[in-house]
Amino acid sequence: MxxxxxxxxxxxxxxxxxxxxxxxxxxxxxxxxxxxxxxxxxMFVDEIVSAGEESVLDAVLEKCQEEVKSAREFEKTLSNPSLYNIVKALSLREKEVLFYLYKKQKSINETAVIMGLDRKTIRKYRDEAHRKIAEKLINGGM
CATH class of the missing domain: 1.20.5 (Single alpha-helices involved in coiled-coils or other helix-helix interfaces)
Known part of the structure; x- marks a missing residue:
């Protein structure tokens, strides 16, 4: 046919x-x-050649470990146990956005550059996280 x-x-x-x-x-x-x-x-990656004894991979891993530790500390700083559980249940991206916006006090533009996302996407994650937190708190937590 x-x-x-x-x-x-x-x-x-x-x-x-x-x-x-x-x-x-x-x-x-x-x-x-x-x-x-x-x-x-x-070209940007080619410019990041290992500097001295420390390799680039070690530097990146160290930075990532610091960010993860800092994010965990951010979760633990929430004194309200129900709020802590709600934030813990958020997606990784939502946690990252909240972390940069509120813990590190970065602007939406700075957060977008750090995470490699669009400003509109950052706002979407922020608003979704706010909505989830408010909904859970109003409905009695987890």
Whole structure:
């Protein structure tokens, strides 16, 4: 059974050529944008060569461990046990957003840069965490 493409049959030769050029231009722009992104990222990674005796991997692991310890301390600083359990039940991203916004007192823009996310996404995680916390507290905790 052969499938007919009615759109192609209805287009004139000039329209087909125009449509093909639009698709090719969009494809080229997409690849150019991603190629530049990959090259810029790889250049950034190439600049981070091990400095002295300490390797880059050790530095990254140490930074990650410090962040995890700090996030755990943030969870434990919540004195109200029901609030502590509610925050503990949040997703990792929601906890990270709350941690940067309230513990480290970063702005939404700074948090977005640190986490590598869009500002709108940071706001979404923050609002969702606030909604969950308020809902659980109003409904009697966990």
């Amino acid at each position: 052969e499938r007919k493409d009615y759109l192609v049959e209805e287009l004139s030769k000039e329209e087909k050529l125009y449509l093909k050029r639009i698709v090719m231009t969009a494809k080229n722009k997409y690849f150019e944008k991603n190629y530049n992104y990959i090259n810029n990222t790889s």
